[in-house]
Amino acid sequence: MHQHSLHHHARHLGWDRATTPALTLAPGDRVDVHCADASGGQITPDAPVDAVAGLSAERANPLSGPLYVDGAEPGDALAIDILDIHPSGWGWTAIIPGFGLLAEDFPSPHLIVSRHDAQVAEFLPGVRIPVRPFIGTIGVAPVEHGTHAVIPPYRTGGNMDCRDLIPGARLWLPVAVPGALLSLGDTHVAQGDGEVCGTAVEAPMDVQLQITLHKGKGPPSPMLDVPATPLRNEHQRGFCVTTGIGPDLMTAACDAVRHLVDTLCSRHHMRPEDAYCLISVAADLHISEIVDAPHWMVSAYFPNAVIAY
Structure with a gap:
């Protein structure tokens, strides 16, 4: 086993099998990767909301890599163990015009820059x-x-925004090209399932991985082994759950989130933009029912404990 490091210079935009590898690894090697935030440095800790309006989509979600894995061939499985993730101390959440589940409802840019320690992010006044x-x-x-x-x-993976890609998890990816060409980025401090406004608490981070290879065992799509940690730590005061019901899952998801925005604004006197961003980083969308045709139900679970009374 060898230890490698991948620093700021080894970044690219877009998945392409022709991209020159930044590093070559043997199966079993470990690598430390510095990941940029989703804006690629366009949003800084002291950025004004104008930074969101001026975001360049061409610079979004820069990827660190790719990592060439010796011996990896199409049909193999690449197993990535997430050993550790080190947050940076600050992060941002934004409403980007034209992006997000309720883009038509929230056409104007909005930005929340938050600070965090190893345990808690101060997202808004009274919201941890x-x-x-x-x-x-x-x-x-x-x-x-x-x-x-x-x-x-x-x-083959990519921008999955799965909030269980945490330290202790193992991700299995199907190898599609020789060497696999693994890349990563878009690290998050916190997020709800669905990432409904289009952003989580976005932040640059340092990630440590270990890569192993399993010949001929490629899964049909990404698969996770998740450690035995609570999926939600904020259960002490229960949840506020809103729902959307109808013949279309996307419409039902929109309705559930709209109802939750209205509820947070009514109960906690929030601005709608702040409520929408908070839902994106703290609430989970569940498909509660998908068998009772012709209507399905999507539920939005918001943990009451994140708001101080």
Whole structure:
């Protein structure tokens, strides 16, 4: 086993099997990776809201890598153990015009810059969110030639925004090209399932991984082994749950989130923009029912404990 480091210079934009590898690893090696925030440095700790309006989409979600894994061939499984993640002490959450589940409801830019220690992020006055750092974007190069956008996820991983990609988790990815070409970025301090406003608590972080190879055992799509840690630590005061019901899951999800925005504004005298961002980083969307045709139900679970009374 060897230890490697991947620093600021080794970044690229877009998934492409032709990208020159930044490092070559043997199976079993470990690597420390410095990941940029999702804005690629366009938003800083003292940024004004104008920074959101001026964001360049071409610089969004920069990837660190790629990492070439010796012996990896199509059909193999790449197993990535997330050993550790070190948050940076600050993060940002934004409403980006034209982006997010309720983009039509929130057309104007909005920015919340928060500070955090190892346990808690001070998101808004009186609002404290448990820190649960994870990797938002991680994947290998797809088999198709050309450059593929970073924003959507693929069968080979990518911008999955799965809040369980935490230290102690193992991610299994299907190798599609020789060497796998693993890249990662878009690290998050905290996020709710769904990331409804389009951003989590975005922050640069240092990540330590160990990479192993399993010949001929590639899964059909990404798979996780998640450690036995609570999925939600903020259960002490229960949850406020709003729902959306109808024949379309996306519409039901929108309705559940709109109802929760209204509820937080009514109960806690929040601005709608702040409530929407808070839901994105602290509430979880659940598909509560998908078998009772012709209507399905989506629920938005908000942990009451994050707001001080």
